[in-house]
Amino acid sequence: MTATSPPGPADEPERYVGLETGEAERQARSRGWRILRSVPPGAMVTMEFRPGRLNFEVEADRVKRAWRG
Structure with a gap:
């Protein structure tokens, strides 16, 4: 069995x-x-996919979309 990194915080990107x-x-x-x-x-x-990464799509200094990895 191989060790894997955790998928990131238990948090909702939305x-x-x-x-x-x-x-x-x-x-x-x-x-x-x-x-x-x-x-x-x-x-x-x-x-x-990068565990622990949160992506933001940003327009006019506001987050329009967010997703893990």
Whole structure:
């Protein structure tokens, strides 16, 4: 059996939608997210899953979408 990394905090990414980017990042770090990535709408991003990473799609300094990995 191989060891795997935990999938990240028991937190719902949807809770960040609508927040100002800085506030979303502050809350995410306080809830245990280790890696945060903010991208503009339509940006090309790598698809590898990284445990502990929370992704934000940001437009006009507001989180439009959030997802794990």
